[in-house]
Amino acid sequence: MLPIAIDVMSGDHAPPEYVTGALQALREDAALRVLLVGDPALIEPRVAPLSAALRARIETAPASEVVSMGESPREAIRRKKDSSMRVAVDLVKSGRASACVSAGNTGALNAIAHFVLKTLPGVERAAIISAIPAAHGHTHMLDLGANTKATPEQLGQFAAMGAIIARDVYGLASPRIGLLNIGEEDMKGHEVVQAAHVLLARSRLNYVGFVEGDDIFSGDVDVVVTDGFTGNVALKTMEGAAGLIADRMRREFRASWSARLAGMAARPVLRRVAASLDPRRYNGACMVGLTGIVVKSHGRADGVAFARAIITAALAARRGLTAHIAQALAAQGAETAQGSTT
Amino acid sequence: MLPIAIDVMSGDHAPPEYVTGALQALREDAALRVLLVGDPALIEPRVAPLSAALRARIETAPASEVVSMGESPREAIRRKKDSSMRVAVDLVKSGRASACVSAGNTGALNAIAHFVLKTLPGVERAAIISAIPAAHGHTHMLDLGANTKATPEQLGQFAAMGAIIARDVYGLASPRIGLLNIGEEDMKGHEVVQAAHVLLARSRLNYVGFVEGDDIFSGDVDVVVTDGFTGNVALKTMEGAAGLIADRMRREFRASWSARLAGMAARPVLRRVAASLDPRRYNGACMVGLTGIVVKSHGRADGVAFARAIITAALAARRGLTAHIAQALAAQGAETAQGSTT
Numbered sequence: 152m153l154p155i156a157i158d159v160m161s162g163d164h165a166p167p168e169y170v171t172g173a174l175q176a177l178r179e180d181a182a183l184r185v186l187l188v189g190d191p192a193l194i195e196p197r198v199a200p201l202s203a204a205l206r207a208r209i210e211t212a213p214a215s216e217v218v219s220m221g222e223s224p225r226e227a228i229r230r231k232k233d234s235s236m237r238v239a240v241d242l243v244k245s246g247r248a249s250a251c252v253s254a255g256n257t258g259a260l261n262a263i264a265h266f267v268l269k270t271l272p273g274v275e276r277a278a279i280i281s282a283i284p285a286a287h288g289h290t291h292m293l294d295l296g297a298n299t300k301a302t303p304e305q306l307g308q309f310a311a312m313g314a315i316i317a318r319d320v321y322g323l324a325s326p327r328i329g330l331l332n333i334g335e336e337d338m339k340g341h342e343v344v345q346a347a348h349v350l351l352a353r354s355r356l357n358y359v360g361f362v363e364g365d366d367i368f369s370g371d372v373d374v375v376v377t378d379g380f381t382g383n384v385a386l387k388t389m390e391g392a393a394g395l396i397a398d399r400m401r402r403e404f405r406a407s408w409s410a411r412l413a414g415m416a417a418r419p420v421l422r423r424v425a426a427s428l429d430p431r432r433y434n435g436a437c438m439v440g441l442t443g444i445v446v447k448s449h450g451r452a453d454g455v456a457f458a459r460a461i462i463t464a465a466l467a468a469r470r471g472l473t474a475h476i477a478q479a480l481a482a483q484g485a486e487t488a489q490g491s492t493t
Numbered sequence: 494m495l496p497i498a499i500d501v502m503s504g505d506h507a508p509p510e511y512v513t514g515a516l517q518a519l520r521e522d523a524a525l526r527v528l529l530v531g532d533p534a535l536i537e538p539r540v541a542p543l544s545a546a547l548r549a550r551i552e553t554a555p556a557s558e559v560v561s562m563g564e565s566p567r568e569a570i571r572r573k574k575d576s577s578m579r580v581a582v583d584l585v586k587s588g589r590a591s592a593c594v595s596a597g598n599t600g601a602l603n604a605i606a607h608f609v610l611k612t613l614p615g616v617e618r619a620a621i622i623s624a625i626p627a628a629h630g631h632t633h634m635l636d637l638g639a640n641t642k643a644t645p646e647q648l649g650q651f652a653a654m655g656a657i658i659a660r661d662v663y664g665l666a667s668p669r670i671g672l673l674n675i676g677e678e679d680m681k682g683h684e685v686v687q688a689a690h691v692l693l694a695r696s697r698l699n700y701v702g703f704v705e706g707d708d709i710f711s712g713d714v715d716v717v718v719t720d721g722f723t724g725n726v727a728l729k730t731m732e733g734a735a736g737l738i739a740d741r742m743r744r745e746f747r748a749s750w751s752a753r754l755a756g757m758a759a760r761p762v763l764r765r766v767a768a769s770l771d772p773r774r775y776n777g778a779c780m781v782g783l784t785g786i787v788v789k790s791h792g793r794a795d796g797v798a799f800a801r802a803i804i805t806a807a808l809a810a811r812r813g814l815t816a817h818i819a820q821a822l823a824a825q826g827a828e829t830a831q832g833s834t835t
Binding site: 391417 | 626627628638641642673675682683705706707708709710711719721722723725726727728729730731732733734735736737738740741742745746748751752754755756758759761762763765766769770
C-alpha cells in the first residue's frame with residue numbers, strides 16, 4: 152500500500168504531537184508507511200533518532216505554509232497552495248499517497264478536499280462519517296458537518312456510502328440504515344426527510360426507516376443518516392452530555408472522604424467504562440464521496456487519538472473504500488436511471 | 494391561583510400513575526389545586542380515600558375519550574372533542590384552569606393547544622422549552638419539537654420567549670442567549686441561522702452569539718435557541734448518550750466480584766450523580782407562545798416525573814408567564830416596527 156500523507160502542522164497541538172501520533176500508528180501497524188507533511192525543520196529532528204527500520208517507513212514532504220484554525224475555506228484554497236493541508240491532499244490526488252489525515256480546520260479541509268479531489272460520479276457532495284459508541288459496538292453516522300444542508304437525493308447518497316463503509320471497512324454483512332428524524336408517529340419531520348424516506352424505502356439498502364436521536368446508541372441500527380447541520384449538533388451534544396456526566400462524577404467522588412475512598416475502589420471499573428467510550432478511540436472521521444480518502448482528526452486530538460485517525464485512514468485505503476463507493480454509487484445511479492423500484 | 498387541569502388518561506402509563514403524580518404534586522405544593530380530567534370511574538376511587546383536606550383541593554372534569562399515542566394530530570382535533578387532552582386544554586381556554594398538563598401524544602397536544610388557545614400577538618408559532626442539566630445548573634432550550642422548521646423571525650421570537658422564562662420562572666437576571674450552530678469559525682451554518690444571528694445581534698436580548706451542541710452543557714449560556722427538528726434530535730441524543738453511559742457502568746460494575754464490591758462502595762456517590770442528572774427531575778416541557786400555559790410531560794414519565802411537570806406548570810402560572818411573554822413580544826414587535834436597532 153502507498154503511504155498515508157499526514158499533515159503534522161494543523162490542529163490545536165504543536166507539530167511534535169502529531170509526529171508522535173504518526174510514530175505510534177507505525178508501531179501498531181507494521182505494514183503502514185507514512186509521508187509526514189510540514190516544516191522539515193520540525194519533523195527531521197524527531198525522525199532522525201529513530202531505528203533504521205522505522206525510518207525506512209517514513210518519508211517527508213515539505214510544506215512552507217499552515218492553514219490556521221480560523222482561516223476561511225476560500226482563503227485557504229486561494230492563498231495557501233503550499234500549506235501542509237493542501238500538500239497532503241495533493242499527494243493523494245497525484246497518486247503518491249493512498250489517503251491523507253489532518254487535524255486542521257474542518258471547513259478548509261472540506262473545501263480543499265472537494266477542490267482538489269472532486270466528488271465521485273453519482274455523488275453530489277462528500278459527507279463526514281465517523282463511528283459512534285453504541286450498545287452493540289458502534290454506529291456509523293453521517294453527515295457530521297461537511298455540508299449545512301442536504302437534499303433527499305444527497306441523503307440517499309449518504310446512506311449508500313454509509314452502507315459501504317459499514318460493510319467493507321467494519322465488516323457488517325447487511326448494515327441496517329436509519330434516517331434521523333423527530334417523533335415516531337406524531338410528526339414525521341420536514342419535507343426533506345419525508346422525500347428521502349420514500350427514496351430509501353425504494354432502494355436496495357437495508358433501510359429500517361426513521362430513527363430518533365437516542366437510536367444512535369440503541370444498537371437497533373448500524374448507520375444513521377442525516378444532514379451535516381443536524382449531525383454535527385448531535386455529535387457535539389453527545390460529547391457535551393458525556394463531559395457533563397464525567398464532571399459530575401469527578402465532583403461527587405471528591406465531595407467527602409468516604410466518597411474519595413469509594414472513588415479509589417471504583418476507579419479501575421470507571422476507567423474501563425471511560426476507555427470503552429473514549430472519544431479518542433473513535434477519532435478519525437472519514438470524508439466520503441471523493442476520488443480519494445481524506446480523514447479528519449478532531450482538532451483537539453492528542454497523539455494517541457491522532458494515531459487512531461491514521462489507522463482509520465490506512466484501513467479505508469486497504470479495503471479499497473473509494474473504489475467500492477464508486478461502484479455502489481454507479482450501480483445506484485444506473486438503477487435510478489432505469490426507474491427500478493426493487 | 495386557579496387549579497391546574499391534568500390529563501390523567503394520556504401517556505405510556507395507565508391513569509392511576511398520573512393520579513399518583515398529581516397527589517404527589519399536591520403534597521409538595523400546599524397552595525396547589527388540581528382538576529383531574531378523564532374517566533371518573535378511574536379517578537374517583539383513588540380520590541375518595543384521601544383526607545378531606547386533600548380532597549378539597551381536587552376537582553374532577555369528566556372526559557369520555559382518549560387521544561392515542563399514534564393518532565394523527567388532525568384526527569385528534571376533528572374527532573376527539575371530548576378527549577381528556579382536549580378537555581384539559583379547553584379548561585385553560587375557558588378560564589377554569591390556570592394551566593394544563595398532559596403526557597400524551599406531542600403532535601396532538603401541540604395541534605390542539607394551537608387550535609384552541611391560539612398564539613399570542615407577535616408569536617407565529619409556539620415552541621417547546623425545557624430545562625436541561627448543565628455545568629452551572631441548567632440551560633433552557635427551545636424549540637424541542639413543536640415545529641419541524643423555523644424562520645429567522647421565529648427563532649428571534651423563541652429567543653425572546655426563552656429569555657422571559659429564564660428570567661421570570663427561573664430567576665436569572667439577564668439570561669445569556671445562544672443560537673445553536675455548527676463549527677465556530679469554519680462554516681457558520683445555513684442561511685436561516687445566519688439571518689437569525691443578525692436579528693438577534695440587533696435585539697435588546699443578552700445575545701452571546703452562536704453556540705455548539707456541547708455548549709448546551711458548558712454553563713456559558715442560559716438559553717439555547719434552535720428549530721424544533723434540531724432541538725428534538727439534540728434532546729433525544731443527550732438522553733441516548735446518558736443511557737449508554739449508565740448501561741456501560743452497570744455492566745462493568747457487574748463484570749467481576751471485585752467490581753461488584755467497588756460498585757457497592759460507590760453506589761451512594763453514583764446515586765447522587767444519577768439523581769442530579771435524572772431526567773425525571775427536569776420533566777415538564779412548556780409550550781410557550783400560546784394564550785395559555787400547556788405543559789407536556791414525557792410520555793414515559795412515571796408519577797414522580799409527572800409531579801414535576803405539574804409543579805412546573807404551577808410555577809409558570811404563578812409567575813404570570815403568559816402575560817410576561819405577551820408584553821415582551823409586543824414590546825419587541827413595536828421595536829421592530831420602529832426599525833430600532835438598539
